[in-house]
Amino acid sequence: MSSFRTWAHGLDEIRFQPEAKKLSHEFLSSLLENVPLAICVTVGPEHHYAFANRIFRSALALSGNLIGKTLREALGSRYTDQTQGPRQSVLETGQPVQITNVLCGPGATQETTFWDITFLPVRDADDRISGVLSLGVDVTLRVSATLEADRQTQEGIINSKRLALAVEATELGLWEWIAETGMIYWSDRQREIFGISAEEPLTHELWVSSLHPDDRDWVVAKVSSLTDPASMGKLQIEYRIVRPDGDLRWISSRGRMLYETVNGRLQAARLLGTILDITERRTNEEARRLLAKELDHRVKNLFAMANAMVSMTARTAASPEEMATALHGRLQALARAHELIRPALAEEHPHEGETTIAAIIETILAPHRDLSLPGRILMECAPITVGARSATSLTLVLHELATNASKYGALSVSDGYLIIACWQEGDTTFLVWQEKGGPCIEGPPASKGFGSQLARKSVTDQLEGEISYDWQREGLRVELHIPITHLSQ
Incomplete structure (x- = not known):
């Protein structure tokens, strides 16, 4: 732009360097009018129009003759500090100023556009700053693309946050x-x-x-x-x-x-x-499967125990009345024993309060006692307290042992008897279940029944103890070792 030396109030009054005099005013007018830039030249502190090309006029929807008018007269409220300040700075300092993404919204009939504008000083023959040349480049596509990218980025951030919250919730x-x-x-x-x-x-x-x-x-x-x-x-x-x-x-x-x-x-x-x-779900599913098998197992055991009690009562009763009374009492005792294990079978909370190992054994074995044979069940048990939660697990184990004894072991015959002892050493509770006089045992069973598996699981998992079976020829011997800390829970 060094060819421009001074600007008056119209294109015809532009002065050129000597070597540029061969350029016609018409050629220069056509050139500036059609270049793909918005070009505007203003002079003086009031910024009077000296020149404005077609793109400039179109961008601001300006019509008629602008020469001599001030920017404020032509633009009115659209002449804002965003462009006014840079123009004034160029007049005062002579330094170029560039501003970007300038919004141009001329009205309802035209679309909003965005421009990058460079303001340059115009000097007269004495090298004094007399005006401002502004060059505008239409960057609407770039701004629109940036805004769309920002919108998509922001939307992506929001969606990511939504996804993160959804994933966290699941x-x-x-x-x-x-x-x-x-x-x-x-x-x-x-x-x-x-x-x-x-x-x-x-x-x-x-x-x-x-x-x-x-x-x-x-x-x-x-x-x-x-x-x-x-x-x-x-x-x-x-x-x-x-x-x-x-x-x-x-x-x-x-x-x-x-x-x-x-x-x-x-x-x-x-x-x-x-x-x-899904550990909790699989654990619950396994517990439900065990519960279903246990319920089936218990129903079968109840029938077997009822049958055994009828047979045992019939052997000792002197009359039908005596048999009915004894059988009624034993069935009631069986109901009380079943009530002890019901919370564990139904996955309910255990009964509140504490009990003792001796009380549990008495309740479990009451249906199997033969009043005519007081020495059939011998028990020597120290007063060891059992917590409400551990009571159901221990009851399941003892109930299983009593059921098997009445079906296959010492309590299934009239000459058999049972010895139970429990005591405490250090931090461990010991319980020994010894059957005598029952059917002869040739060795361990060929396969472990569900009841035995349930008893072992109750001791090892719930009570964190140990259980061992010794299949002696004269009768089964079972030993339980349970930490006192778990037994008291």
Whole structure:
């Protein structure tokens, strides 16, 4: 723009350097009028128009002759500090000023546009600043693209927050595996489920080592099969993991392999999905299965015990009346014994309060006592307190032993008898169940019945104790070792 030396009040009054005199005014007017820039020249402190080309006039919807008018007269309220300040600065300092993304909204008939504007000083023949040249570039597309990108980014942030909240609410862990690089991503929740710290590097080997040994081979094979597009890429499995602290967890994993075409063939690209800790659900399901089996087992035992009590009562009763009275009493005792184990069977809260081992044994064995044979059940038990929660677990064990004794052991014959002793040593409670005089035992049973499995589970899981069976020829001997701290709970 060094060719411009002074601007008056019209294009015809522009002065040129000597070497530019050969340019006609018409040529210059046509050139400035049609360049793809919004060009405006103002002079004086009031900023009177000296020149405004077609693009400038169109952008601001200005019509008629602008020459001589001030910017404020032509623009009115649209002449704001955003452009007024830079113009004034150029007049005062002679330094160019650039502003970007200037909003231009001329009215309802034209669309809003955005401009980058550069303000340059115009000097007269004495090199004094006499006006301002403004050059505007239409950047509407750029601004619109930026605004749309910002909108999408903001929308993406909001959606990410929504997803994060939804995932957090469902307690899902998120994971991803990139086939080409082998890179693995686990969310914080996934690391928490697996017991892996945020600093520990993630590798395929780490994941494999976390799998339960009994599940490892088939889980790895299932996941590996997803690299074949013929597998359809869908993953839906439940398996066990072992955390570094030894804790076992059940997890449900759902995922999808994404494929891409390379050299005309589909190949695995990304595997991503979720995991959910379902340990509590699987535990509850197992408990319900055990409960169903236990209920079936108990019903069968009740019939067997009722039959045994009828037979035992018939052997000793002198008359039908005496038999009815004795049988009624024994059935009532059986009901009381069943009431003790009902909370555990029904998954209810145990009875409130404390009891003793001796009281539990008395209640459990009351239906099996033969009044005519007072020495049939011998008990020597120290006064050891049992907490409300542990009472149901211990009752289940003793009830199972009593039931088996009445069906197959010492209490199933008239000459058999039972000795029970319990005492305390240090931090451990000992209980010995010894049967004598029953049917001869040739050895341990060929298979463990459900009742025996339930008794062992009650001792080891609920009471954190130990139970052992000694199948002696003259009768079964069972020993229980239970920590006092767990027995008192």
